[in-house]
Amino acid sequence: MRASNRLFSVRPAASGDLPRLCEFAAELLIKTQSKGTGKDALKAFQHVFRHPDSGIIVVAQHKGGMCAYAYAAYEWRAEFSGESMDIVELFVEHAWRNKGVGASLIATLLDTAKQRGIRHINAQVHPGNAAIERILETAGFDPEQRTVWGRQLSFKDSPQR
Numbered sequence: 001m002r003a004s005n006r007l008f009s010v011r012p013a014a015s016g017d018l019p020r021l022c023e024f025a026a027e028l029l030i031k032t033q034s035k036g037t038g039k040d041a042l043k044a045f046q047h048v049f050r051h052p053d054s055g056i057i058v059v060a061q062h063k064g065g066m067c068a069y070a071y072a073a074y075e076w077r078a079e080f081s082g083e084s085m086d087i088v089e090l091f092v093e094h095a096w097r098n099k100g101v102g103a104s105l106i107a108t109l110l111d112t113a114k115q116r117g118i119r120h121i122n123a124q125v126h127p128g129n130a131a132i133e134r135i136l137e138t139a140g141f142d143p144e145q146r147t148v149w150g151r152q153l154s155f156k157d158s159p160q161r
Contacts, residue, residue, distance in 0.1 A: 008067060008101060010108045013045070013057035019055065019064045027089045032126050034150070058108050060092070060101045068092040070105040072121075074113075080120035081108055085113045087123035090132060102135045110133070110139065124148060 013021060025041030028034075048055045053074060062070040071089040076082060087109060092101045113121055123141065125132050 002161070007099060008060045008096070008104070010058055010104050011062050011071065011134065013049075013059045015049055017057075017059055017066060018042060018045060019071055021059070023090045024066075024069055024093070025089065028089060032074045037054075048073075055088070056109070056112055058105055058112075060096070060105060061095070067096040068105060070102075070109055072109050074116075074118075082120050083111065084115060084120045085116075085118050085121065087121065090135075097131065103138065106135055106139050122160075129158040 020113070022038040022042050022045070025045075026038030029036045029038070029041065036105045045057060047072070048057055055071065055073040057069060057071045059066050069089070070087065072085050072087045075084050075086060078108070090105060091101055091104055092105075094098075110121070122144075123132070123136055125136070
């Protein structure tokens with residue numbers, strides 16, 4: 001699953017990547033005005049490491065360290081005749097943008113989906129994120145005409161975990 005070029009390579013994330021992944025996730029969550037934190041991201045990443053059938057995390061690595069990551073979750077859906085993939089997060093460090101890093105991460109996720117027999121991949125994009133829209137369009141994605149609805153539950157609404 002390694003994708004690479006002369007500047008960087010893409011590989012599956014490892015537990016030693018967690019501190020940097022959480023730094024990147026915290027920056028992404030702030031930028032997207034999400035309520036989650038780096039600590040919340042840590043829980044999600046640890047869940048994927050413990051339960052690899054729940055998703056995948058891939059990272060882009062250069063000589064000096066990690067410069068990007070992508071996180072996707074797997075879900076079974078009747079409308080897609082089986083397992084589907086939701087690209088949950090894609091983050092590229094500012095100095096590494098416009099160098100093909102994001103496209104390489106998406107290509108790696110596409111390869112993984114093909115290997116798993118996945119027929120549908122979904123990615124939700126925050127308004128105004130033209131860079132990811134270009135990457136997705138180049139990779140063959142089309143905008144779907146759906147409205148995403150959500151509801152935030154408080155801890156008092158759900159059982160403790």
